[in-house]
Amino acid sequence: MLNELLKGxxxxxxxPEVMGGLSVPRIPCEIIxxxxxxxxxxxxxYPYQLGAKKALEIAKKEKITLAILKKRSPSCGASLxxxxxxxxxxxxKDGIFARELKELNVLILEA
Known part of the structure; x- marks a missing residue:
């Protein structure tokens, strides 16, 4: 199903987390x-906000309509x-990047 959705x-x-300067692997983080x-x-x-801002700039420039995000992440969690x-x-609650994408009316799928 996902392959069909992405076709074309x-x-x-x-x-966003790496774009904000965080390492892989990184310290587990949660929103409080x-x-x-x-x-x-x-x-x-700050690194979470910076990464969301940088990723959002790419999303706007590329005029994305769909994002596949990591569920439950403080950056990418959408709804939970x-x-x-x-x-x-x-x-x-939405993660920082997911919230910004929703404001652009981007369809979000979580993986």
Missing amino acids: HEIIPVC GDKVIGKDGNDYT VYDGTFTKRLVI
């Missing part, structure tokens, strides 16, 4: 209020993300 479309891979906090207690809000307690509890 250009695929542009981006990772309007901040992105790592399991180590540090505030990672972890609640900030690092207990795998979910809350209804």
